[in-house]
Amino acid sequence: MAIDHLDGRIIVLLAEEPRIGVLEMSRRLGVARGTVQARLDRLQSNGVIRGFGPQVDPAALGYPVTAFATLQIRQGQGADVRAYLTTVPEVLELLTTTGSGDMLCRLVARSNADLQRVIDRVVGFDGIVRASTAIVMENPVPLRIIPLVEQAAGAEPP
Amino acid sequence: MAIDHLDGRIIVLLAEEPRIGVLEMSRRLGVARGTVQARLDRLQSNGVIRGFGPQVDPAALGYPVTAFATLQIRQGQGADVRAYLTTVPEVLELLTTTGSGDMLCRLVARSNADLQRVIDRVVGFDGIVRASTAIVMENPVPLRIIPLVEQAAGAEPP
DNA sequence: CGTACCACTGGGCAAGTTGCCCAGCGATGA
DNA sequence: TCATCGCTGGGCAACTTGCCCAGTGGTACG
Numbered sequence: 001m002a003i004d005h006l007d008g009r010i011i012v013l014l015a016e017e018p019r020i021g022v023l024e025m026s027r028r029l030g031v032a033r034g035t036v037q038a039r040l041d042r043l044q045s046n047g048v049i050r051g052f053g054p055q056v057d058p059a060a061l062g063y064p065v066t067a068f069a070t071l072q073i074r075q076g077q078g079a080d081v082r083a084y085l086t087t088v089p090e091v092l093e094l095l096t097t098t099g100s101g102d103m104l105c106r107l108v109a110r111s112n113a114d115l116q117r118v119i120d121r122v123v124g125f126d127g128i129v130r131a132s133t134a135i136v137m138e139n140p141v142p143l144r145i146i147p148l149v150e151q152a153a154g155a156e157p158p
Numbered sequence: 159m160a161i162d163h164l165d166g167r168i169i170v171l172l173a174e175e176p177r178i179g180v181l182e183m184s185r186r187l188g189v190a191r192g193t194v195q196a197r198l199d200r201l202q203s204n205g206v207i208r209g210f211g212p213q214v215d216p217a218a219l220g221y222p223v224t225a226f227a228t229l230q231i232r233q234g235q236g237a238d239v240r241a242y243l244t245t246v247p248e249v250l251e252l253l254t255t256t257g258s259g260d261m262l263c264r265l266v267a268r269s270n271a272d273l274q275r276v277i278d279r280v281v282g283f284d285g286i287v288r289a290s291t292a293i294v295m296e297n298p299v300p301l302r303i304i305p306l307v308e309q310a311a312g313a314e315p316p
Numbered sequence: 317c318g319t320a321c322c323a324c325t326g327g328g329c330a331a332g333t334t335g336c337c338c339a340g341c342g343a344t345g346a
Numbered sequence: 347t348c349a350t351c352g353c354t355g356g357g358c359a360a361c362t363t364g365c366c367c368a369g370t371g372g373t374a375c376g
């Protein structure tokens with residue numbers, strides 16, 4: 001659960017050069033190969049590293065428009081709404097948040113015009129009372145984890 | 159830019175079993191190794207596949223609380239705010255959206271109490287006028303891309 | 317109608333990596 | 347004092363990678 005400095009360096013190295021192998025990592029970190037292997041196994045079984053899935057860019061796939069929709073759900077319809085939204089490919093993420101029984105929904109679309117279609121499809125579902133949408137214009141800080149890893153790795157040792 | 163069926167299957171396969179190699183993929187897909195290699199290279203240089211960085215779970219790192227903060231920025235301070243928030247490790251993502259000159263900010267914290275510290279640190283910056291925060295309770299649809307990939311891969315061929 | 321060009325196949329090669337094993341060592345804790 | 351744990355450093359066979367090649371079918375263009 002707690003991460004030490006070596007774990008941190010492994011994760012950072014892996015993030016910078018994902019194609020790197022265990023052997024090369026051990027060389028760069030100055031430790032034995034078995035050590036890196038053991039650490040990696042531990043990090044994965046701990047759930048710290050969930051996997052190494054490919055990071056796909058929706059924009060390159062033809063979906064350059066991202067938006068966030070805040071949904072207001074009819075009482076008791078939460079489960080139905082989740083199940084429905086799971087079936088919509090353009091829904092990339094769905095979160096329930098504090099506030100008036102709300103959900104936050106990350107959407108993509110082929111264009112601003114297409115976004116209308118996606119939103120209609122989302123809010124067309126019966127259990128959704130109201131939706132307000134914000135279109136993403138810029139992404140100054142793309143989803144990242146490294147700074148947090150470094151903090152988690154560096155803060156503990158002392 | 160456009161993805162065909164084989165590209166889609168490669169991405170899906172890669173997402174399901176990231177440790178798989180090119181040779182094993184070619185066997186499962188029933189194509190020559192060189193073909194898979196060429197497709198992968200193309201997908202990466204196209205930017206469709208950005209990389210294979212490790213997916214780290216903030217919760218396993220000791221940051222189980224996620225929240226979204228909507229920030230209202232003082233006129234003309236946008237760039238300063240971005241630069242500042244980039245330095246805060248708990249800020250995992252920052253987006254500018256339509257609406258009253260707003261930014262949306264994804265945060266994590268060690269606990270609800272710790273979230274207060276993080277928020278103070280975020281909104282303590284001068285260029286931020288107001289912030290409203292929503293704590294994430296559940297994550298019914300974790301960030302995903304496969305359904306979209308399948309749609310992009312399956313819709314074109316006909 | 318012929319000719320390039322392109323993507324794919326199927327094969328072959330050396331070099332490197334992986335997964336697995338082992339013995340030894342130093343620090344930690346009972 | 348002894349057992350445990352994590353790390354080291356080494357060795358091994360099996361596999362994969364990166365790279366090369368010639369041949370083939372389809373498509374676009376002259």
